[in-house]
Amino acid sequence: MGKEFLDLMDPDDVKQIIGSLNIGRRVETVNLGDAHQRVLAGDVYSTIDLPPFDRASMDGYAVRAQDTFGASEDDPITLTLIEKIRAGDVPSKKIKKGTCSEVGTGAPMPEGSDAVVMVEVTDIRENRVEILEAVTPGTNRALRGSDIEKGKFLLSLGTLLTADKIGALSAMGLKEIPVFAKPTVAVISTGNELIKPDEDLRHGKLYDINSESLANAVKSCGCVPLASNIVKDDYKSLKNKINAYKNADIIITSGGTSAGAGDVLSQVVEDMGEVLVHGISVKPGKPTLIGTLPGENVDVVLFGLPGYPVSALMIFHGFVAPFLREIAGVKELMEKRDGFLLPLSRRYHSARGRSHYVLVKIEEDIADPILKDSGAITALAEADGYFEVPKNVEIIEKGEQIKVMPLSGL
Amino acid sequence: MGKEFLDLMDPDDVKQIIGSLNIGRRVETVNLGDAHQRVLAGDVYSTIDLPPFDRASMDGYAVRAQDTFGASEDDPITLTLIEKIRAGDVPSKKIKKGTCSEVGTGAPMPEGSDAVVMVEVTDIRENRVEILEAVTPGTNRALRGSDIEKGKFLLSLGTLLTADKIGALSAMGLKEIPVFAKPTVAVISTGNELIKPDEDLRHGKLYDINSESLANAVKSCGCVPLASNIVKDDYKSLKNKINAYKNADIIITSGGTSAGAGDVLSQVVEDMGEVLVHGISVKPGKPTLIGTLPGENVDVVLFGLPGYPVSALMIFHGFVAPFLREIAGVKELMEKRDGFLLPLSRRYHSARGRSHYVLVKIEEDIADPILKDSGAITALAEADGYFEVPKNVEIIEKGEQIKVMPLSGL
Incomplete structure (x- = not known):
């Protein structure tokens, strides 16, 4: 011995x-469906313009904004409805002076239109649409590439792929991506x-x-x-x-x-x-x-x-x-996610010169140190996290805020 | 329409x-190896005593404490070494007056012994062990069941099975457990x-x-x-x-x-x-x-x-x-794990009467609201989390602490 x-x-x-x-x-390649909690192994640039076309961002009527100038509830301007365009449709008619097309949110803007009047400020009788509020060019319209243009930077190498980031990649129509x-x-x-x-x-x-x-x-x-x-x-x-x-x-x-x-x-x-x-x-x-x-x-x-x-x-x-x-x-x-501050339930005494790791149980937002020896299994069963006492700290007073680190992770 | x-x-x-x-x-049953991040579907009681036997909690010599009384560096007491017991061994000899057995941490205590003298306060020459410090009964010994006794409560229904909790279940020798x-x-x-x-x-x-x-x-x-x-x-x-x-x-x-x-x-x-x-x-x-x-x-x-x-x-x-x-x-x-307080990078104005959810990007421990419309994919790409503005709050000042919720999870 x-x-x-x-x-x-x-x-x-x-x-x-x-x-x-x-x-x-x-580096390996995975399907987007298997990418949850994986880490991007390269920068990603947009492969398309987003939105890919000029689109309506509200339900309403696509108009030439100038046709609505002066419109009010008391003095509406009437336009002729020439087409109904839902999201996914392709417009077939051009908006000319005095006309409009019905558009759903996300529908492509018809040629000639430059704004959308929200459905809430219109009245409709057959194919006559009364505009109750004037709009300026660009109102309720998102231009092609206004969110991101093709070729622009989207996500950086090292990004952890949570639901939202996977959503952003889906928007590009990507099926597979490189991850570490x-x-x-x-x-x-x-x-x-x-x-x-x-x-x-x-x-x-x-x-x-x-x-x-x-x-x-x-x-x-x-x-x-x-x-x-x-x-x-x-x-x-x-x-x-x-x-x-x-x-x-x-x-x-x-x-x-x-x-x-x-x-x-x-x-x-x-x-x-x-x-x-x-x-x-x-x-x-x-x-x-x-x-x-x-x-x-x-x-x-x-x-x-x-x-x-x-x-x-x-x-x-x-x-x-x-x-x-x-x-x-x-x-x-x-x-970024780790650690939360909680008050300590009792005075804690630590030997100077050695860092201490102390398991804690959290009850009613108070961290209670588990004072058992490190062979104790019940300490594992009770623990909600742990805190570190730096080597130059001897005493932490009751009620002092400590940073509790979780025992969980990904 | x-x-x-x-x-x-x-x-x-x-x-x-x-x-x-x-x-x-x-409820379903899973192998412990597949239980990570699953949730216990029933209370778990200990199926064994832990430790399952009286054991040494230090490397040293198992003794009758009374044999060491009076020992000091200047005036050591000499005991006769009769056996070497490592963790996993079964002791074969009983400790009688004047004798001791070498024990490794975790080794079973031999019959007749009631304490362990740490190896650091001993000297050994052949089969003669000099004890340089007296010990009291129970020193460096963990009794059978002292951590938890068979039949006692260990983990409650609803426990999320992180590494530490799975460790506690492993200590029982369990192979499968019921989870939701x-x-x-x-x-x-x-x-x-x-x-x-x-x-x-x-x-x-x-x-x-x-x-x-x-x-x-x-x-x-x-x-x-x-x-x-x-x-x-x-x-x-x-x-x-x-x-x-x-x-x-x-x-x-x-x-x-x-x-x-x-x-x-x-x-x-x-x-x-x-x-x-x-x-x-x-x-x-x-x-x-x-x-x-x-x-x-x-x-x-x-x-x-x-x-x-x-x-x-x-x-x-x-x-x-x-x-x-x-x-x-x-x-x-x-x-418990969710949310961290960060100062807001700029004044944020919200419409009264409606709760707002606002995506933020975190840079240098400051939360910067992402002010894009909810059709924007780049907002997803940039976001590190979000915060909520309650319906009765109209303005959050620059520098005010907000609670940022992560977009990630399990």
């Missing part, structure tokens, strides 16, 4: 190291004590938690978890398993990082590649390891998280998630 | 009507002018936007969109299409709700069921229709949205999304 003490690194330094890591982004391929993440739980669901719970054994919880946390960052695995906590098993995932973009292990009995991960990573971080000055999650392994094209990044489920998830949120979001291209949006 | 004016209803009254609607919830089936939503675009992607853009035609954007907005509320459709804006086509979706939970149409030319939806709904709302005092989206149709078991709820894409999405977010989130069981969580 070794007694190797970890050389703890400052969280900010660790974040800088993570920030300098790089993985190649791949989702980064692949292998999730490996290490530990001789771990068993799979439905297996018999013999003495000394535990159902594996981290492979499911981390796989789902990976999904919430816009990445694809590869099949989850349990491996024995010995050098050869772990090395073989890690070797099997050299085609993944990222490998996340949990367990096997503590100084002391069973710390084999650092040895495996050292032998296969490079250990960049081993030990972070945070609580929980101190024994975290970060390294790189030579991959097929670029290096595979490996995050070795602690075995305790709460520690593993907190380190995931604090260090791994920002990296995954970055390479998946969803970082900016997620951070 | 009719001139039927809409009888505008107050938005709060409309929300009350929507709140009184009901659809039956269905996702409500099904048929999305129908009406309009003679609408064409599908890749079709030829003839004069007077437009690529359909709403069926894609609304289908994706439906997904973001935890519901399943059924295949999207375009139908002609005539009574028979629309009625046939609506009839085809009587097995859906909800039908969303867009277009065909304006007073004037082509308003056939209200007639169809009136003939097939009941119109509850036709016209809301909001901008954009005034001509919105809400109705119910007799379904196979319970009524099908129909939302008839305006045809303009911005109007359709704004009414979706303001009125339809809260209902979908409610019946999908994700409302509470989404609303």
Whole structure:
């Protein structure tokens, strides 16, 4: 049994190291119908004029505006109705002096017309339309290309495709678009004590938690978890398993990082590649390891998280998630959306010199810290989010506003 | 061409009507691996004790605490090492006076031991362990069931299954769980002018936007969109299409709700069921229709949205999304997460007596209202969210804090 003490690194330094890591982004083409929550891999320019033709923007009558000048409720001007044009129709008659055509919203403007009089300020008797209000040229008409002209910039590379953005792409008649391929993440739980669901719970054994919880946390960052695995906590098993995932973009292990009995991960990573971080000055999650392994094209990044489920998830949120979001291209949006300020339910005391991640339960808009150890499963069941206590803060007073980060994501 | 004016209803009254609607919830069983972002359909009680056995919560030596009393760095107490127990092992030897066993974090406590001395405060020479610090009974030990006992409450019906909650369920060794089936939503675009992607853009035609954007907005509320459709804006086509979706939970149409030319939806709904709302005092989206149709078991709820894409999405977010989130069981969580306060970039003037929904672009933490008409596709491309101006507010000053709601979701 070794007694190797970890050389703890400052969280900010660790974040800088993570920030300098790089993985190649791949591009793939998807149908617009499968593009929800995907990220545009190129700038999109309009392929058509929008609207594609001069159109009515109200239900009413297409007129020559000058024919309506002087019209009022007391002194209406009467025009002759020559055609009815609904959205989707093609007008066949030209508007000449003294005439008008009925138009529905979205209908093409007939030749010769330059404005639409709303139906609400007209009266109609057979084919005679009384105009009760004058209009100026351009009223209730949208010119071809007035929203966007063909060839103009529409959406930028990196846009997260929510419903509204997919709507904008649909307007171009696009069927497929290029998006970033989702980064692949292998999730490996290490530990001789771990068993799979439905297996018999013999003495000394535990159902594996981290492979499911981390796989789902990976999904919430816009990445694809590869099949989850349990491996024995010995050098050869772990090395073989890690070797099997050299085609993944990222490998996340949990367990096997503590100084002391069973710390084999650092040895495996050292032998296969490079250990960049081993030990972070945070609580929980101190024994975290970060390294790189030579991959097929670029290096595979490996995050070795602690075995305790709460520690593993907190380190995931604090260090791994920002990296995954970055390479998946969803970082900016997620951070725009992340976090809400709530008052703390009680005084919280933190050890100076180490950042703390604290799970909270939200009740009646107050954040209540969950003060359980990081092996507690019930902490996961109760948590609505977490907050971070920076390393130079020792006490947060009751009622002070804290920024609660959600545990959910995409 | 009719001139039927809409009888505008107050938005709060409309929300009350929507709140009184009901659809039956269905339950289905899914594998834990497919449970991400699903909603628990029943309370979950622990099926086992957690931890399932007395375990060490640190790397170190399992001892009888009383054997360590008086130990200090200057005056260590020496114990005889009788066994090495790693996580996953089953201890075979009992701790008696003067003996100890090496334990890894998570290893079962050997019989007779009641505390763990951390490896950091020990020295070892062959099988002689020097204890440099006394411990009290229970130190660094977690008793069986101390986190949660078998049969105790773990997670409640209605919980959204994020990574952490799935972790808590994994701890029970569960393979499958009951979740609410996702409500099904048929999305129908009406309009003679609408064409599908890749079709030829003839004069007077437009690529359909709403069926894609609304289908994706439906997904973001935890519901399943059924295949999207375009139908002609005539009574028979629309009625046939609506009839085809009587097995859906909800039908969303867009277009065909304006007073004037082509308003056939209200007639169809009136003939097939009941119109509850036709016209809301909001901008954009005034001509919105809400109705119910007799379904196979319970009524099908129909939302008839305006045809303009911005109007359709704004009414979706303001009125339809809260209902979908409610019946999908994700409302509470989404609303916890929704909305952030930002200063407005410029004075905004709104017409009194009508609620306004305004799209905004966020730049450098300032919300800039997008002042385009609701037919503008570029507004969708630029938008980062929207805010609501209540009906009794006429002016929001530059710099005033507004609550920006995201356009994204699950």
